[in-house]
Amino acid sequence: MPTRVLVPSGVLGLGFDPVALARGVAFRPDIIAIDGGSTDSGPFSLGTGTSKYARAVTRSEWRQLMRARAEAGVPLVIGTAGTCGTDSTVDWMHEITVELAAELGQRLRIARLYSSQPPSRLAGALSAGRLHPLTPAPALTEADLPQMTHIVALAGAEQIQAALATGADIVIAGRTTDTGIIAALPLQRGDHPGAAWHGAKIAECGALCSTNPTSGVILVDFDDTGFEVEPMAEGAACTPHSVSAHMLYENADPFILHEPGGYLDVTGASYQALGPRRVRVTGSVWHPAPYQVKLEGARVAGFQTSILAILRDPRYVTHAEDWIARLQAFLAETIAHRMGLSAGSYALDFRLIGLDACLGPLENRRGSPVELGVLGLITAESAEVAAEIGKLINPFVLHYPLAADEELPTFAFPYSPAQSDRGAAYEFALNHVMDMDDPMEAFRLEVSDVAAG
C-alpha cells in the first residue's frame, strides 16, 4: 500500500520552514517522522545523557509538530530523542510532550521506546560471542562495560513498528538509526523494502537532499516498486543529482547502508526526474541478514581544565614552537616537583591557534600570523587535580621567557582567570554490533495516555 511520510527536518532543534510544514500536512501524510539525534557533536551528549539543543528550542519546534500531527490525525515519531537517545533523554522529551499536551489541550497516547542498555546485557553477549567489533573498534573487555556512563543500542524499523502497533499518537524513541523511523511504516505496509530504506536514507536529513537544504520539510511517497521525493518549500527542488548525491553525506560507503536485520545496496538505483522538483527512485535492493543492532557507549576519559593566552610580540610569534617546547618541558618538571605527579598520570597538550591547531601533524602550510593563540588542555583523573594543574601553570603561561637572560615577558590573557574548568571529558568507547534473536529483546516499550487538561 502506498505510504506517504512527511519529514519536517533533518533534526529537531535546527528549525524548519513553517509554511512548508503546513503544505506537507495538506498533502495528507500517513505519518510524520523526525530524527532528534546525532553523534556528530561528539561524545558529550551520550556521556552525560543530555540533549545538545536548548529545551526552549526543542519545545517550540515540538509544539509546532504536535499541532501538525493533530491536524493531520496521524502518528508523530521522533527517533533518537534528545540527541543521544538514552532513557534520560526519552524521559526529558516525554516531559516536554506532556507539558505541551496540556497546553494545547490534546488527548494523546504516547509510546516511549527505551534503548539504553545495562552493562550486564552486553557482558552476557560478550561472553556468549554475540558482540562483534566493527572496524575500527576500541578494545573491549567485560571490565570496561561498567565504566561507561551510558550505552545505547540503535533500534531499527521493527521496534518503531512495535511502538506504532500500540496505537500511539506520538512515539518518543530512544536511540534509533536515522532511517528506521522513516522506513518503519512503509515496510509494515508492504512497500518495496529497498525503496523503504533508500527513501528513508534520502529523507533523514530533511531538505539536505534538495536544492534548499535549510528549508527542512520533505515529503516521500513509497510504493511497491520505488519511492518519490519532493521538498515542501517554495522554490526548493529535488533533482536526480541532489537526491543521489545525498548518499555521499556522512557515509563512508555511498552504496551500502547497514541496518538492523540486513543491508541496503543502491548500486543499481536509478534516479528519474518527474518534473522540475520531484524525483522517482527505483532499483535499490534490500538484503536481509541475521538481526544485529549497533551499539554506542561513552565513558569519562578524564577531567579537563583549559587555559588560553595570546602571543602578539613578533619575536614570540616567530619562535612560538621553540617557546612551547621549552615551556612544556619546564612545566612537566615543575608539576612533578610541586605536585608529585608523574608524566603519565595527567596530560598537558598545547595547541598553537594560527599555526597548526586544527590539523596538527597533518598541517603542511605555514603562514605569517600577527598573533597566535596558545590553548593549553589539561586532562587529569579528577577535576580537582586538573584545576590545580591549571592554577600551577597559569603564571608560566603568562610570563615564560624564550631565553633565561631576558626580562619576563607578559602575554595577553583574554579573561580572568585564564583557565576554565571543563568538567568531565567523555570518549566514545564502543563501535560494536550485538546479535539478537528478537528485535525487542534489548528494547523496552512503555505506553501512557495523556488526557486533555
Added chain:
Amino acid sequence: MSRLGDLVVKVRSKNAGPFWVTVDIFCGDPVRFAEVAAGIDTARVAALYRQAEAALRRFDIPALSVVKFSFPRPVVQGSREDRDMHGAAWAVLLAEMEMGR
C-alpha cells in the same frame, strides 16, 4: 600545476560516525571528473592523511562526477587528541593538493 580545489566545484569532508571520516570531491562535470579521477593518486592522498594506502576506501562515481575517499579517523572523534570534532577541516588538505597537469 594547480591545486585540486581550483579545478573542482567543492571538496568536503565530514565524519561518517565517530570512527570514520569521508572526503567528497565534487568535480562538477564528466570531463573534469575524468581528469581528476585519472590525476589523483590514492597513495598521495593516503600520505596526505598519514594513512596506510590499504586503509583508504576510494569510490569513483561517474554518475555524480564525484571522487570519494573514506578512511578511519586518525583519532577517534572527541578523544583527547582530536582537534576537529566534525572532521570538516580535513578537506582543506585535499583541496590544497597540487595536481600535475
